[in-house]
Amino acid sequence: MRASHALRFPALRSMAFAAILITATACSGTDQRSGDVTITTVPTPPQYVSGGETLLRIDAVPGVDLAAISITVDGREAVAVSAPAPTDRMGRTQHALLVLLDGLVVGDNEVVVSVDGALAASLTVTNYPTAGPIFSGEHLEPYFCLEDLPPTRGEARSFAIGNGEFLDGGGHGANCSLETRVDFVYRPTGEDAEFQPLADLASLPSDVAQTTTSEGKTVPFVVRLETGTINRAIYQTATLVDPSHPEPDPWNPGSGWNGRLVYTFGGGCEAGFFQGTSTGRVLREDMLAAGYAVASSSLNVNAQGGCNDPL
Numbered sequence: 545m546r547a548s549h550a551l552r553f554p555a556l557r558s559m560a561f562a563a564i565l566i567t568a569t570a571c572s573g574t575d576q577r578s579g580d581v582t583i584t585t586v587p588t589p590p591q592y593v594s595g596g597e598t599l600l601r602i603d604a605v606p607g608v609d610l611a612a613i614s615i616t617v618d619g620r621e622a623v624a625v626s627a628p629a630p631t632d633r634m635g636r637t638q639h640a641l642l643v644l645l646d647g648l649v650v651g652d653n654e655v656v657v658s659v660d661g662a663l664a665a666s667l668t669v670t671n672y673p674t675a676g677p678i679f680s681g682e683h684l685e686p687y688f689c690l691e692d693l694p695p696t697r698g699e700a701r702s703f704a705i706g707n708g709e710f711l712d713g714g715g716h717g718a719n720c721s722l723e724t725r726v727d728f729v730y731r732p733t734g735e736d737a738e739f740q741p742l743a744d745l746a747s748l749p750s751d752v753a754q755t756t757t758s759e760g761k762t763v764p765f766v767v768r769l770e771t772g773t774i775n776r777a778i779y780q781t782a783t784l785v786d787p788s789h790p791e792p793d794p795w796n797p798g799s800g801w802n803g804r805l806v807y808t809f810g811g812g813c814e815a816g817f818f819q820g821t822s823t824g825r826v827l828r829e830d831m832l833a834a835g836y837a838v839a840s841s842s843l844n845v846n847a848q849g850g851c852n853d854p855l
Contacts, residue, residue, distance in 0.1 A: 580605050581613075581664035583657050586642075590667055593648065594774070595674040599794055600643040601629065602657055602665075610641055612660045622655070623647040627795045642794045645669075675719035676775030687776065688818040689720035695821065703778065703842075706769055706827045707741040711778070720819045724772035728790065731755070731765035731829065739827055742766060745787040755800075757784070757835030763800040767832055768792070777843035778819060782826040784835060802835030809840070812847025820848030 582603045585593065602613060615622040626643040645655070648671040657665045672678045690711060695702050703711040707727045716722070728742040732751040742749075745766070753765040768785035771778065784800030785792065792798045808824030820842030828838050842848055 580608050581657055581659060583655065583665040583667045585667070585669060591670045592672070592678055593669050594672045594676070594678060596648045596650075596671060597644065597646045598648065598669060598671075600624075600641075600645050600655070600667075602641040602643060604639055604641075604659075606639050608639070608659055610639070613641060613664075614658050614661070615643065615645070616656045616658070617645070617648065617653050619654075619656075630795055630797075644794060674774055675721060678775070680775065683719075683776065684817055686817055687718070687720070690722070690778065690819050690821065693818055693821055703821045705771055706739065706780070706782075709741075711771070720773060720776050722771070722773045722778065724770065726791075727769045727771070728785070729767050729769055729827070731767075731833075739767065739829075745790050748787060755784070755833040757800060757833075758802045759835060761799055761835070765833065767827070769827070774841070775843070776819060777841040778823065779839065779841040780823050780826045781837060781839045782828075782832060783837035784832060800835055801837055804835070805837045805839060806831050807839050808844070810845025810847060812845065814847045816848050818848065819843075820845055822848070 584590075584601045584603075585598050586601050588594075588598060590598075600615075604610060604613070610628060615624055615626075617623075622643075623646045624643050626641050629638045629640040629642045631637055648669060650671055650673060653669045653671060655667045655669055656663060677683060690702055693702060705711060705725075705727060707729050709727070711722065728745060729739040730742045730749065731737060731739055731753045732749070733753045734751075737753070740749075748764060748766070754762055755765045756762045763784060764787060766785055766787050767782050768790065770781045773779065783792075784798065786798045786800065789796060789798065792801075806828070808826065808828070810822070810824040822845060823840035823842050824844055826838040826840050831838050
């Protein structure tokens with residue numbers, strides 16, 4: 545593709561990784577200018593993109609040369625990485641491109657797809673800051689970050705990551721932003737074994753368990769665990785990962801993922817103007833063992849989020 549430039553694939557900067565997790569299960573609005581090419585954003589609707597990047601899917605009829613496709617954003621050559629879409633969950637070949645588009649400005653961005661220089665399709669993509677808000681309403685004030693909060697009830701420290709380490713604050717600015725981090729854990733053999741930290745993906749411990757997913761694939765029980773902030777909340781995602789390819793991307797999401805995402809919530813109902821010290825839990829052994837990706841956020845625990853589901 546003519547608009548290809550070097551672009552690092554972030555370890556879930558904003559929800560880019562969520563886009564990977566749901567690409568095979570959802571797509572969004574289109575603005576088709578011809579019968580030959582269709583452009584969509586996946587999985588996020590084009591009016592709700594955040595973090596300055598989005599995943600595009602460009603479908604074309606078989607006669608269209610994918611190498612002749614180019615993309616502009618507001619009249620400028622797009623900053624993007626693209627490659628043919630992988631086969632679908634049924635193993636069928638798709639005549640389409642997946643494009644990781646970066647450099648979007650806050651507000652509306654006019655994305656235009658051309659074939660050999662001729663307009664083929666366009667789409668307006670509305671981008672918001674990672675810190676939000678998008679549809680949850682104006683940010684409430686005052687708002688207390690993790691470093692301002694006491695530990696979770698019964699815990700000695702704040703926010704257990706799940707690998708034996710903790711977040712103890714260090715959020716940046718009024719939006720309580722934390723540096724995104726990626727950790728790896730594994731499930732040892734043994735009936736009552738618990739997840740253990742994994743420091744070296746190149747040298748797996750001898751007691752790493754194997755798991756068979758819902759698609760019948762047997763893989764090492766190694767989990768990629770990501771932690772960061774979106775819309776002032778602390779989020780986490782967890783998914784089985786191929787130790788030889790620890791950073792999934794839209795074109796190679798990993799053989800252990802079954803193409804499905806489970807989003808967890810937490811109970812309770814408590815008024816709160818604070819970031820929270822836990823999520824709805826993402827290290828769910830039964831779900832991960834079957835190949836599901838699991839995601840959650842501290843503001844999706846009602847005892848922390850003020851009983852406000854849109855937050």
